[in-house]
Amino acid sequence: MKYYSTNHNTRPTSLAAAVTTGLAPDSGLYMPEQIRPLPEDFFNDIQDMTFRQIACRVAENFFGDDISKDDLHNIVCDTLAFDCPVVNVGGNIWSLELFHGPTLAFKDVGARFMARMLAYFSKSEPDTGTVGNVNVLVATSGDTGSAVANGFLGVNGVHVFVLYPKGKVSPIQECQFTTLGRNITALEVDGTFDDCQALVKDAFADDELNGKLRLTSANSINVARFLPQSFYYFNAYARMKERGLAGNLVICVPSGNFGNITAGLFAHRMGLPVKRFIAANNANDVFLQYLNTGQYSPRPSVRTVANAMDVGAPSNFARILDMFGNSHEDICKIISGAAYTDGEIVNAIADCHNQYGYTLDPHGACGWLALRDNLSEDETGVFLETAHPAKFKDTVERATGENLAMPERLEAFTRGEKQSIAMTTEFSDFKRYLLNNAE
Numbered sequence: 515m516k517y518y519s520t521n522h523n524t525r526p527t528s529l530a531a532a533v534t535t536g537l538a539p540d541s542g543l544y545m546p547e548q549i550r551p552l553p554e555d556f557f558n559d560i561q562d563m564t565f566r567q568i569a570c571r572v573a574e575n576f577f578g579d580d581i582s583k584d585d586l587h588n589i590v591c592d593t594l595a596f597d598c599p600v601v602n603v604g605g606n607i608w609s610l611e612l613f614h615g616p617t618l619a620f621k622d623v624g625a626r627f628m629a630r631m632l633a634y635f636s637k638s639e640p641d642t643g644t645v646g647n648v649n650v651l652v653a654t655s656g657d658t659g660s661a662v663a664n665g666f667l668g669v670n671g672v673h674v675f676v677l678y679p680k681g682k683v684s685p686i687q688e689c690q691f692t693t694l695g696r697n698i699t700a701l702e703v704d705g706t707f708d709d710c711q712a713l714v715k716d717a718f719a720d721d722e723l724n725g726k727l728r729l730t731s732a733n734s735i736n737v738a739r740f741l742p743q744s745f746y747y748f749n750a751y752a753r754m755k756e757r758g759l760a761g762n763l764v765i766c767v768p769s770g771n772f773g774n775i776t777a778g779l780f781a782h783r784m785g786l787p788v789k790r791f792i793a794a795n796n797a798n799d800v801f802l803q804y805l806n807t808g809q810y811s812p813r814p815s816v817r818t819v820a821n822a823m824d825v826g827a828p829s830n831f832a833r834i835l836d837m838f839g840n841s842h843e844d845i846c847k848i849i850s851g852a853a854y855t856d857g858e859i860v861n862a863i864a865d866c867h868n869q870y871g872y873t874l875d876p877h878g879a880c881g882w883l884a885l886r887d888n889l890s891e892d893e894t895g896v897f898l899e900t901a902h903p904a905k906f907k908d909t910v911e912r913a914t915g916e917n918l919a920m921p922e923r924l925e926a927f928t929r930g931e932k933q934s935i936a937m938t939t940e941f942s943d944f945k946r947y948l949l950n951n952a953e
């Protein structure tokens with residue numbers, strides 16, 4: 515299958531090229547040329563399939579032309595070393611818990627899958643569209659860096675450079691990508707997250723670097739990170755169908771860069787019987803404004819307690835527009851929106867905890883609220899619980915007034931030894947570093 519750019523100024527390219535370059539040369543986002551519907555019998559029997567079986571079938575639909583069935587199944591099964599269960603929160607609202615992976619956030623799924631797919635394409639074997647060693651550059655304000663670093667840890671043929679702003683990520687986040695060693699290098703930049711992002715962007719645009727090194731990005735613009743996120747939507751449907759509750763399903767997605775919800779829309783295009791989607795935002799509500807007015811006006815992000823959704827110009831918006839042929843009307847038929855202030859988010863964590871005994875994280879809280887406010891009685895709602903509440907311990911404890919236990923997996927990171935390389939915000943320093951240290 516070929517991949518085209520949402521800007522339509524690049525020739526459609528192979529999966530290997532789309533995955534190993536990230537962004538298209540015309541700065542568009544890659545899209546698969548076809549989103550094939552899955553056959554009816556797949557949906558008839560889906561409740562009898564395991565998450566891995568479902569994911570293998572969905573993966574074949576996208577990647578089956580380019581990767582052999584056996585290799586693809588290995589990639590999927592290695593990725594899904596943990597479950598994504600649905601849990602009833604109370605009433606007709608369910609939580610799809612996506613936080614059972616190594617860094618306790620949903621980005622683990624896409625990061626692990628992308629790492630394995632890159633390793634596959636970098637293998638020095640003929641006939642796989644071999645590309646050689648790949649360097650992944652990732653700028654992080656906290657969570658992306660940890661998911662990517664842990665997803666790629668120990669994967670042959672791939673080296674990850676994580677750039678993060680010195681003193682501006684939480685200690686628990688920092689230790690999740692600075693203590694790993696091996697093929698993961700943490701660069702501690704004496705600047706802001708925007709400075710980190712600018713360094714990465716400049717590196718992708720630098721001819722000399724790109725002539726000598728193969729550089730790619732690992733954020734949700736990369737198709738190998740973004741598409742696998744559709745797997746758990748099918749699993750949510752299967753597990754709800756098993757319970758006889760899949761009739762009128764509404765899926766609500768706490769959204770920042772809109773990669774996660776776009777993967778859900780892809781699932782819907784493949785035939786997944788979901789009635790509608792809700793995009794839940796914090797105060798960064800440019801998408802809600804677009805739904806309300808038809809005007810897309812990106813603006814600088816503001817800081818909130820649900821900080822992984824502090825995005826003022828969602829990168830995957832281009833994919834949604836492309837999917838729906840730029841039709842605001844068609845987009846509004848399938849997605850509605852909601853946005854919440856920090857006060858509302860903190861109250862929701864407290865309310866849900868007191869009323870139902872379920873502890874939300876600040877991102878999932880936006881999802882739960884949007885369902886509570888918008889679901890009708892004949893509908894069943896599933897929101898994506900995108901992170902474990904312990905990752906946002908302070909906010910959650912402040913809301914519930916109770917002590918939150920730290921999961922062992924998170925605790926283990928704090929015992930490692932921090933290793934990082936100091937970096938200035940000067941591109942020439944970063945470039946020299948890469949030329950001397952990347953392969």
Ligand SMILES: *Cc1c(COP(=O)(O)O)cnc(C)c1O
Nearest residue numbers: 769770771772773774822900901
């Ligand atoms: C990244 C992230 C989001 C936003 O996901 P997008 O795909 O960027 O919309 C939501 N919640 C958490 C916890 C995240 O880490």
